[in-house]
Amino acid sequence: KASPDMRVFEQLESEVRSYCRSFPTVFEKAQGYKLWDTQGREFIDFFAGAGALNYGHNHPAMTKKLVDYLTSGNIVHSLDMATKAKEEFLKRFDEVILQPRQLDYKVMFPGPTGANTVESALKLARKVTGRETVISFTHAFHGMTLGALSITANSFKRHGAGVPLNHAVSMPYENYLGDAVDSLTLLERYLEDKGSGIDLPAAIILETVQGEGGINVASSQWLKQVEQLCRRWDILLIVDDVQAGCGRTGPFFSFEAAGIEPDIICLSKSIGGYGLPMALTLIKPEFDKWAPGEHNGTFRGHNLAFVAATEALSFWETDTFTKETLRKGEKVKLALQRMADDHPELEAEVRGRGLMAGIAFGETDFASKVCKEAFTRQLIIETSGPDDEVAKLLPPLIIDDEGLDRGLAILEESIKAAKA
Ligand code: PMP
Numbered sequence: 001k002a003s004p005d006m007r008v009f010e011q012l013e014s015e016v017r018s019y020c021r022s023f024p025t026v027f028e029k030a031q032g033y034k035l036w037d038t039q040g041r042e043f044i045d046f047f048a049g050a051g052a053l054n055y056g057h058n059h060p061a062m063t064k065k066l067v068d069y070l071t072s073g074n075i076v077h078s079l080d081m082a083t084k085a086k087e088e089f090l091k092r093f094d095e096v097i098l099q100p101r102q103l104d105y106k107v108m109f110p111g112p113t114g115a116n117t118v119e120s121a122l123k124l125a126r127k128v129t130g131r132e133t134v135i136s137f138t139h140a141f142h143g144m145t146l147g148a149l150s151i152t153a154n155s156f157k158r159h160g161a162g163v164p165l166n167h168a169v170s171m172p173y174e175n176y177l178g179d180a181v182d183s184l185t186l187l188e189r190y191l192e193d194k195g196s197g198i199d200l201p202a203a204i205i206l207e208t209v210q211g212e213g214g215i216n217v218a219s220s221q222w223l224k225q226v227e228q229l230c231r232r233w234d235i236l237l238i239v240d241d242v243q244a245g246c247g248r249t250g251p252f253f254s255f256e257a258a259g260i261e262p263d264i265i266c267l268s269k270s271i272g273g274y275g276l277p278m279a280l281t282l283i284k285p286e287f288d289k290w291a292p293g294e295h296n297g298t299f300r301g302h303n304l305a306f307v308a309a310t311e312a313l314s315f316w317e318t319d320t321f322t323k324e325t326l327r328k329g330e331k332v333k334l335a336l337q338r339m340a341d342d343h344p345e346l347e348a349e350v351r352g353r354g355l356m357a358g359i360a361f362g363e364t365d366f367a368s369k370v371c372k373e374a375f376t377r378q379l380i381i382e383t384s385g386p387d388d389e390v391a392k393l394l395p396p397l398i399i400d401d402e403g404l405d406r407g408l409a410i411l412e413e414s415i416k417a418a419k420a
Contacts, residue, residue: 005038022382023375030057033399033407035380043378044407046395050382051211051243051356054270055312056396062274062308069307076303080109080296085306089313096313097252105265105282111297112277112305114242114268115143118205120281120295121264122147125203125236128287133201135187135235137173139213139386142205142240151205154212154386169198173210174222184225191233203236203264204229208254208353211243214385215351215358215392220258227260236263236287242279246270247397249354250326252316263287273312278305325397328404329354332393335408339415346419351390355397358390366418367391373414379407 005026027043029036033056035043048054055062070076075083090107098105110120122134136142136151143149149158150165158165172183190196208223210216230237239262244254246269251257253265265282272278277299315321333350336359340348347362361367367383370391374381384392395407 022371023380032056032058033396033403041378043380044395044403044410045380046393046407046411047380047382048394048396049275050269051246051248051394052269052272052275054246054248054397055273055315056398057275059274059308059312059398061314062311065307065311066274066304069304074303077299078301078303079298080301083301083303083306085303085310086301089306089310092310092313096316101253101256103261103282104285106285106288108281108283108288108295109300110279110281110295112299112302113143113279114240114266115145115148116297116300117242117266117268117279117281118142118148118151118240119145121205121238121240121266122151122203123295124264124281124283124287124290125238128289129202129234129236131200131202133169133199134238135169135171135201135204137183137206137210138170138176139173139210139216140170140205140207140240141210141212143242156386169201173206173213173216174218175216184222184229188229188232200233201235203238205238205240207240207242207244208258209244209249209356211356211392211394212384214360214390215356217351217353218258223255223258223260227262230263238262238264238266240266242266242268244353244356247315247321247325247354248356248394250322250329252322254353270312272302272305272309274305274308276302276305276308278302278309321397325354328395328397328399328401329357331401331404332357332395332408335412336393339412343415343419346415352393355393355395357393358384359393360385360390364389369418370411370414373417374410377410377414379410379414381411 006024025037027035028038033045035045110116126132134151136153138153140153142152149161151168153170171187172181190198204226208218227237239255241254245267263284268279271280333352336350340350349360351358351360367389371381371383382392384390
């Protein structure tokens with residue numbers, strides 16, 4: 001039941017997603033992996049801003065940097081002027097992320113959101129190749145703006161545009177049609193075949209683990225095959241690392257384990273460190289083809305986000321953070337597998353990589369019931385997948401074992417309660 005102070009939202013907010021029905025309370029405070037509502041109830045956050053809070057809520061070192069920055073007369077809004085905060089971020093990003101991985105990319109600030117980086121990637125791929133089509137995959141989610149939505153394979157979300165969307169072709173993601181269909185061979189056949197109706201695309205865009213699409217994990221082998229296909233056909237490879245990036249799957253970039261090198265990388269969500277809006281588009285230098293001013297935007301270089309983002313890069317000076325995320329990820333996977341094994345009638349399937357985890361249920365609406373039960377027990381989790389069939393777990397990566405155990409125990413109770 002909604003708390004009394006939810007009434008203002010019910011009366012005044014539009015029916016669109018801004019009025020959040022899944023978590024019917026008013027939140028007031030947050031720290032690390034915890035949230036508190038106006039009634040003083042403590043919640044465990046396994047949602048983490050859909051991956052925007054990998055370093056948790058209000059990280060103390062980032063808070064300090066932000067407060068110092070704000071109280072020292074520094075510049076907050078500067079459009080895309082060069083600032084000290086921006087310079088420091090760029091330098092640290094190069095030193096801590098790009099150089100140790102021997103990656104050579106130009107950094108672009110496309111706007112404050114994930115959809116902004118995807119839009120910039122789509123535009124650039126089309127400009128560089130002079131081709132129009134972009135291939136994405138079944139279950140893909142790339143954002144709500146018109147271009148990003150056109151490559152998002154979710155008909156409910158697409159209906160939000162009111163009319164059919166074009167410029168995109170969705171091919172089956174790995175295993176979407178089972179082992180019998182090799183979607184990449186199919187795609188290559190289509191490209192060779194004048195009768196297929198598929199024009200040579202500008203780019204292929206993918207998530208290495210599909211977040212909104214239901215925690216679908218691509219194998220390293222499949223990712224390598226996609227890269228090889230792109231190289232054979234001179235198609236740009238775009239990795240949308242908005243949700244899976246910034247350490248969510250273990251390494252900083254989700255594709256590192258596969259050893260591929262995308263032409264364009266989209267980052268947002270946790271790149272801002274503190275939950276502050278920020279996005280990056282990383283571009284292989286040879287494709288950095290925009291004329292100055294061809295892609296701009298008012299909030300594409302927010303200095304507070306740079307300050308928090310620079311501090312967040314400290315997590316990446318050693319490989320401890322990656323190792324810990326992988327260790328905690330294994331723990332989550334084992335716990336979920338045990339829950340699945342304990343309830344064979346639920347036909348549950350455990351999915352994930354690192355701390356991007358999910359449990360898919362056979363019965364329609366079961367995952368939604370689990371999330372509701374979890375909320376009443378003060379655990380925040382969301383569903384994902386085209387039919388909301390997956391309970392998705394994205395705890396902040398900084399979570400300790402105690403928090404993880406408590407959250408998992410609540411999940412287990414919630415599954416039992418949803419069955420009753
Ligand atoms: N790409 C992916 C993979 C995402 O998960 C999301 C957001 N869930 C986006 C793009 C869009 O990001 P935003 O909501 O910040 O526009």
